Amino acid sequence: MNTESNAESESPIAYNWITTPLTAGLLRGALDIERTERGLLPHRLPAWARAQNNDGQLAMAESQPSGVRLAFRTRATVVELDTLPSKRAYVGVPDRPDGTYDFLVDGRLVRQGSVSGGHTLTIDMATGTFERTLGAPGTVRFADLSDAMKDVEIWLPHDETTELLALRTDAPVEPAADRGRPVWLHHGSSISHGSDAASPSTIWPARAASLAGADLINLGFGGSAMLDPFTARTIRDTPADVISVKIGINLVNYDVMRIRAFTPAVHGFLDTIREGHPTAPLLVVSPILCPIHEDTPGPAAPDLDTLADGQLKFKAMGDPAERAYGKLTLAVIREELARIVTQRAADDPRLHYLEGRELYGEADLGELPLPDDIHPDAATHRRIGERFAELAFAPGGPFEKR
Template sequence: MSDWISTPIIPELVRGAVELETTPYGVLPHRLSALGRKQNVDGQLAMVEAQPAGVRLVLRTAATEIELDVLPTRMTFVGAPPRPDGLWDVLVDGELVAQGTADGGNVLTIDLTTGSREITPGPVGSVRFDGLPGGVKDVEIWLPHAETTQLVALRTNAAVEPAADHGRRTWLHHGSSISHGSNADSPTRTWPAVASRLAGVELTSLGFGGSALLDPFTARTMRDLPADLISVKFGINLVNADLMRLRALGPAVHNFLDIIREGHPTTPLLVISSIYCPIQEHTPGPLAPDFADGQVAFRATGNPEEVAAGKLTLTVVRAELARITTARAADDPNLHYLDGLTLYGEADHADLPLPDRLHPDTATHQRIAERFVQHAFTDGPFGDRG
């Protein structure tokens, strides 16, 4: 039995979170500011901003055993098979050395056909990692990216302290469920997480499943966060939510970018359009669940003939984002556009189709990440000019 050392979970040990909320159990990482959470009335966004995509504990320690008490909240969908428990990834000096799952936890049951949600309370559980390499090292513990997780207690068999700042640039990214990491196997295999490691930057991910909707409070959260590099990825949620028409899209994009520029007037800012998604390329939303094969999949229910009246498709949104970015770049040389089809296009879909017709699998996340690093970091506006 180890002689455990208990360490409070303080903000200095956590990276990738916007704020830590103190709860009756411990601390809950948030990825939207308190003001943004107060202004938001959408249950979907409230759920996903509290799912810790990109959030990790970063420790400097000689510990070979680490144990966390946690309270996860897992999702299950009515009419669909049970989802696997979320994985925790442990990196030592940047290399994946262990994975685990926590026991206990709440269960959130979602009916995609009605939108209803019901939570079943459960107990605090724990996740433990044994046999870590000896010696003083940097340890990153990445929380499950699609499981709300309250951090209750941290125990180790050696003292821990916050890891040093290695001088890496901070990359702040906002996007949809694809950026959140839907269908990736584990938190370090989402495309933003893979890209951040390949590029050697610190990630703050505001990938919000179903919620990249040009919300001003999300832009204000980004405005007020530290960032050396910023990217925003729009398209799929604007279409599949059938949220607005073309007339409203342009002003909303301008407003979102204006707010970010209030806090980051010269920071490299990359606007990215949607990757290829056949069901929404030329067909408007809204999107609907499809359980025809016993799994969760999606189908577009809009009428393509309504595009002429202003309904949005991915093709329409890409053209508008390119137009707006080009026009603004005349006065903002640090603003850039990246066509999402360069990250994953029609040929990629033939090779690696979207399993549920909407979200990429782990192999596709890897491909998107590698392409993003090439276009944004190696050849693009995020190249290290220092």
């Protein structure tokens, strides 16, 4: 697998460029396309849902194109994509690497590249303040490709808001054909979004979709899986063959509700999804293992002692005794989700439950610890994706082809 650098740093080569208009027909995994002064900005929530949100974290997360990819057929031997990325930096923490673009040919990852520059949002975790710096667009190039007709996918960086400006090739481009794959719609937190994964096509939902032969729509929103009604309505209104919702970690580490509110909120969320998908397989997934919140409520906060050493780790700020007053922990959430699904499944036989620790549990923690005490690393993303594909999509699983 080759890694491509920015086009600006390469020696100029004369190509007979064809510029293909960027349209929604070339995109997979986006639910809305915003036309900007320069190009297109993919969104993972529709405009009406964004209008009901007042949280900057969700606004940033849904605009980061996790699971979004350009998909087309071409004989091109070179492909260039101009983008304007928006990146994040954290005060006192080593600079984050530029986001990765994964270039797949006929379903196989063959190239990777990145775009330097762009806008930067610098966040001070100690004070909660931020500063935005404007930057210039750049180009990612994928060259030395076969001139055979091929299916190409360019998976956009899962953790960088990415404005698409221009697509150039040395041969004509046509939209990818419908391959008849089942559409899997997934909702979850930053773990589903892809936090700390190596690249966009290797976040755990993308890995699972690849193994299962499914087309992914990823509504994993970093820090924002809050049982928001507009997210439920978005899932309700989005065509899908199978649906999963991973519920729990953000409710604990943001300390947004107590058990009294949690139970009816889960019922309401599932009721809304069922309005649009009354018979689709629907899988409720509880949290993976996270020791700091197994029995200790939130909120979570950056551990400033580790931040001073240039590391970012989190710690739980709640008191285990507060469980008596209805505060949520991961253990409480798992127990209640299992009860809710069991109750509802009596009248909804295509509703299923997956215990999150089957994806990542105690046996995995020693081998693959959570680097910041919340998020899995790249190797763990691969493991979770492989396990999910086996548990959900394999024969006998809730998403088994019938």
